[in-house]
Amino acid sequence: MRRAIRVRGLVQGVGFRPHVHGLARRHRLTGWVLNDGDGVAIEVEGPAGALAGFEQALAAEAPPLARVDSVSATAARPRGDETGFEIRASARSGPVATGVIPDAAVCDACLAELFDPADRRYRYPFLNCTHCGPRYTITRGLPYDRTRTAMAGFALCPTCAAEYHDPADRRFHAQPTACPACGPRLTMPVGDVMRRIGRGEIVAIKGLGGFHLACDARDAATVARLRRVKQRDGKPFAVMVANLVSARGLADITALEAATLTAPARPIVLVRRRDDGEAAATLAPAVAPDLAWLGVLLPYTPLHYLLFHEAAGRPAGTDWLEAPQPLALVMTSANPGGEPLAIDTEEAVRRLAGIADAICGHDRPILVRVDDSVVRVIDGAPVPIRRARGAVPATITLARPVAPVLAVGGQLKTTVCLTRGDQAVVSQHIGGLDDLATVGFFRETVDHLKTILEVTPVAVGHDLHPDFASTRLALGLGLPTVAVQHHHAHIAAVAAEHRIEGPLGGLALDGVGLGSDGAAWGGELLAVDGPRFERLGHLAPLALPGGDVAARQPWRMAAAVLHRAGLGHEIAARFADRPGAAVVAEMLTGGVRTPPTTALGRWFDAACGMLGVRPVAGYEGEAPIVLESLVTRPTVLADGWTEDADGALDLTPVVLALRQVNAATGADLFHGTLVAALVAWAAPRLAAAGLERVAHAGGCLANRWLAEGLAQGLRAAGFEVLLARLVPPNDGGLALGQAWVTALSVARATAVP
Numbered sequence: 001m002r003r004a005i006r007v008r009g010l011v012q013g014v015g016f017r018p019h020v021h022g023l024a025r026r027h028r029l030t031g032w033v034l035n036d037g038d039g040v041a042i043e044v045e046g047p048a049g050a051l052a053g054f055e056q057a058l059a060a061e062a063p064p065l066a067r068v069d070s071v072s073a074t075a076a077r078p079r080g081d082e083t084g085f086e087i088r089a090s091a092r093s094g095p096v097a098t099g100v101i102p103d104a105a106v107c108d109a110c111l112a113e114l115f116d117p118a119d120r121r122y123r124y125p126f127l128n129c130t131h132c133g134p135r136y137t138i139t140r141g142l143p144y145d146r147t148r149t150a151m152a153g154f155a156l157c158p159t160c161a162a163e164y165h166d167p168a169d170r171r172f173h174a175q176p177t178a179c180p181a182c183g184p185r186l187t188m189p190v191g192d193v194m195r196r197i198g199r200g201e202i203v204a205i206k207g208l209g210g211f212h213l214a215c216d217a218r219d220a221a222t223v224a225r226l227r228r229v230k231q232r233d234g235k236p237f238a239v240m241v242a243n244l245v246s247a248r249g250l251a252d253i254t255a256l257e258a259a260t261l262t263a264p265a266r267p268i269v270l271v272r273r274r275d276d277g278e279a280a281a282t283l284a285p286a287v288a289p290d291l292a293w294l295g296v297l298l299p300y301t302p303l304h305y306l307l308f309h310e311a312a313g314r315p316a317g318t319d320w321l322e323a324p325q326p327l328a329l330v331m332t333s334a335n336p337g338g339e340p341l342a343i344d345t346e347e348a349v350r351r352l353a354g355i356a357d358a359i360c361g362h363d364r365p366i367l368v369r370v371d372d373s374v375v376r377v378i379d380g381a382p383v384p385i386r387r388a389r390g391a392v393p394a395t396i397t398l399a400r401p402v403a404p405v406l407a408v409g410g411q412l413k414t415t416v417c418l419t420r421g422d423q424a425v426v427s428q429h430i431g432g433l434d435d436l437a438t439v440g441f442f443r444e445t446v447d448h449l450k451t452i453l454e455v456t457p458v459a460v461g462h463d464l465h466p467d468f469a470s471t472r473l474a475l476g477l478g479l480p481t482v483a484v485q486h487h488h489a490h491i492a493a494v495a496a497e498h499r500i501e502g503p504l505g506g507l508a509l510d511g512v513g514l515g516s517d518g519a520a521w522g523g524e525l526l527a528v529d530g531p532r533f534e535r536l537g538h539l540a541p542l543a544l545p546g547g548d549v550a551a552r553q554p555w556r557m558a559a560a561v562l563h564r565a566g567l568g569h570e571i572a573a574r575f576a577d578r579p580g581a582a583v584v585a586e587m588l589t590g591g592v593r594t595p596p597t598t599a600l601g602r603w604f605d606a607a608c609g610m611l612g613v614r615p616v617a618g619y620e621g622e623a624p625i626v627l628e629s630l631v632t633r634p635t636v637l638a639d640g641w642t643e644d645a646d647g648a649l650d651l652t653p654v655v656l657a658l659r660q661v662n663a664a665t666g667a668d669l670f671h672g673t674l675v676a677a678l679v680a681w682a683a684p685r686l687a688a689a690g691l692e693r694v695a696h697a698g699g700c701l702a703n704r705w706l707a708e709g710l711a712q713g714l715r716a717a718g719f720e721v722l723l724a725r726l727v728p729p730n731d732g733g734l735a736l737g738q739a740w741v742t743a744l745s746v747a748r749a750t751a752v753p
């Protein structure tokens with residue numbers, strides 16, 4: 001018998017063809033396998049039992065980096081003249097529907113070679129195999145073959161070529177494979193890099209998707225200098241340590257966090273910092289000032305491992321990989337002042353002058369800029385806070401196939417999204433579009449996604465805000481456009497990844513988003529039904545004294561709450577140390593330059609301002625992040641909230657109560673009361689609207705106490721609760737929601753009545 005089999009999913013560049021080849025040999029089948037635009041095509045011939053065993057094992061024994069979405073098989077006419085099973089050249093037929101896979105950390109088999117003095121790839125910083133290494137960052141187009149990658153310029157040496165062509169070798173068709181004889185080279189020896197870091201230098205190191213700035217995280221003076229030259233006031237730095245056991249010296253790490261840290265995606269994981277122990281005490285205070293959470297990541301490229309190997313004194317073998325190591329490296333994106341990552345060495349030399357003391361580059365081009373991903377475990381599962389390397393461009397499966405659409409995200413933490421059939425691809429984190437260079441990166445990303453997906457969108461979704469750079473770019477594409485309200489998009493993103501097309505409730509809680517009434521929203525209870533939504537309620541509006549400037553000055557929001565409570569006369573005295581306190585009091589009294597906002601982010605700021613926690617913030621969201629770090633056990637203030645005449649949820653009582661307590665007590669009180677208030681206020685409204693499930697999203701949901709408290713409270717109230725799991729709950733997820741709403745709107749517009 002003969003079978004024609006089609007495998008779809010992430011099946012190219014992951015060793016799927018050798019896997020098929022091995023299975024065919026095991027089951028003594030003849031035929032062939034090839035990659036094409038649709039995934040993997042197979043024809044196999046042999047006895048029925050062997051064919052069944054082969055088909056069963058196709059997905060069940062798939063290689064580690066593969067994701068098999070579907071296997072379909074049909075009977076074919078037996079040929080009877082084949083002598084064996086062959087791997088055929090890639091075929092181009094029709095548009096591409098298969099995925100490029102994300103970059104993956106170096107695998108154990110490669111690490112064993114890396115530290116085996118007898119191996120020909122001993123200490124070679126670019127070794128990889130079919131089951132590990134760079135992918136998305138080196139891929140120009142599909143089908144995934146060496147000629148369409150950044151390795152095109154490196155001709156395989158005879159030994160590498162023999163491995164590449166040997167179906168029994170674990171480098172069979174490993175497109176980025178290389179060795180010291182034929183592959184890329186570093187511009188600076190690893191020993192020099194570590195010597196420089198050891199004497200307090202900041203070294204820019206070229207990685208997978210960009211350059212990192214690296215320095216010793218235990219060296220207080222150097223970390224402080226890095227902060228100064230990078231103009232990164234207060235924003236925490238991520239720390240790379242050799243392995244899990246070393247990470248446990250710095251933080252309390254749960255089993256799920258450990259699994260996330262060591263997964264092939266190797267994101268930065270936000271873990272609870274230890275306040276005891278020798279290792280924890282060695283970290284420079286300026287790494288993550290006043291934060292209870294630390295961003296930790298483990299090495300993911302051979303070069304990273306070589307740095308730790310050097311620091312350990314170049315031991316032979318791999319036993320040292322399990323031993324605790326004192327070295328901790330700050331690894332922060334080399335992107336001066338919010339610009340996109342530097343990716344080529346000349347660009348790095350130019351842009352990092354005055355920031356890095358030395359540059360360790362290499363000659364393998366980076367084709368796609370990608371930052372490190374950031375993940376936090378919330379409510380029993382990982383949640384991306386920044387989705388980039390290791391996660392992109394994995395596709396997200398939608399409830400059903402839709403027309404191809406593009407969505408362009410918001411203004412900050414921007415991502416873009418393209419749909420193709422029932423798949424959505426959300427780009428890597430692009431960043432804030434208030435920078436011209438980032439706008440270039442944005443265009444570059446849209447073009448690259450269109451190229452690798454071969455999609456021509458029929459419509460583009462964008463934020464309702466007319467002044468966002470992303471909105472202007474969308475309007476300039478010459479496509480039909482759909483303006484999607486910001487908070488609608490937040491909830492739609494969660495609906496999209498959970499494959500929900502029908503009605504659901506949504507709590508969208510963030511800093512700001514333009515509402516459909518032209519006002520600033522951000523504490524919204526919505527009923528979402530595909531392309532439509534209804535506003536069921538919102539937080540009580542707070543005045544923003546001075547407009548946007550108030551969003552960076554939490555004390556002004558505390559003043560706004562005092563004013564709201566009729567205690568405006570307290571403002572000048574309470575904030576006497578703040579220049580302009582009297583003016584702010586007057587603005588509030590006169591209603592001058594005090595636009596209202598319903599954003600929860602500003603209520604958080606008010607709490608911070610009242611408690612004296614970062615009364616003036618250094619970066620977006622700093623005060624609430626520090627406040628969250630102070631929470632130990634949330635407590636509920638009875639009568640800590642009211643409803644105003646419009647039914648809006650008013651948190652004035654709890655914020656006023658913060659005047660009498662210290663910051664730690666206040667942090668517990670605000671978080672506990674906020675969660676109780678939101679649940680008590682939202683539950684009856686959702687029930688009245690006939691909604692049984694509710695999603696929560698928005699920038700505030702990166703706060704673990706809030707996200708977990710709400711999930712538990714709403715579940716206890718009888719609701720099915722949906723959280724963002726595949727894309728960030730913050731503005732990094734907007735594009736997916738916009739794409740889903742846009743696709744559904746287009747479908748509606750073209751539907752036959």
Ligand SMILES: [Zn+2]
Binds near residue numbers: 110129
């Ligand atoms: Zn490997």
Ligand SMILES: [Zn+2]
Binds near residue numbers: 158180181182
């Ligand atoms: Zn070679």
